[in-house]
Amino acid sequence: MAKTVLAVDDSASIRQMVSFTLKSAGYEVVEAVDGVDGLEKAKTQAINLVLTDQNMPRMDGLTLIKSLRGLPLYASTPILMLTTESSDTMKAQGRAAGATGWLVKPFDPQKLIEVVRKVIG
Structure with a gap:
């Protein structure tokens, strides 16, 4: 069963790059x-790893992290x-x-894959 990554970013191009990179690695x-x-x-599906930007409208990355950490399901999920x-x-x-x-x-796609593999396998 493939691991699921939640990619949170207000930039569509960044989301597409992250999505393409991780899907090509089997996530x-x-x-x-x-x-x-x-x-x-995050509340409606099982997520193994959250990747989030900081500067976003409505809710920034730090607020998202604090909100997720307040949920029992995400107390120890890598973010x-x-x-x-x-x-x-x-x-x-x-x-x-x-x-x-x-x-x-900007991130190096290979480096992103290496970090994700290190964190969730």
Whole structure:
């Protein structure tokens, strides 16, 4: 059974790149347009890994992470930030919110696959 990744990003092109990259590596991908959409989709299906952007309308990535961590099902699910934000302050906020790891855009597709495999197999 393929592992399912939830890709949350307000950029359609980033979602398409993430989706194409991970599907080609054998993962199922569920796309969400922002944190609100991502939270709703996470509540209705089993997700093995969440990849989220930080800067999005309606709900940003840190708020999404905190919201997911508040749900028993997502207390220990890996959550990776995939964002242009790379400051130490933002990374510290991500860790404090419950992020498992951090990837900076633009991302290398091979590196994304390596990180996802390391985190969920």
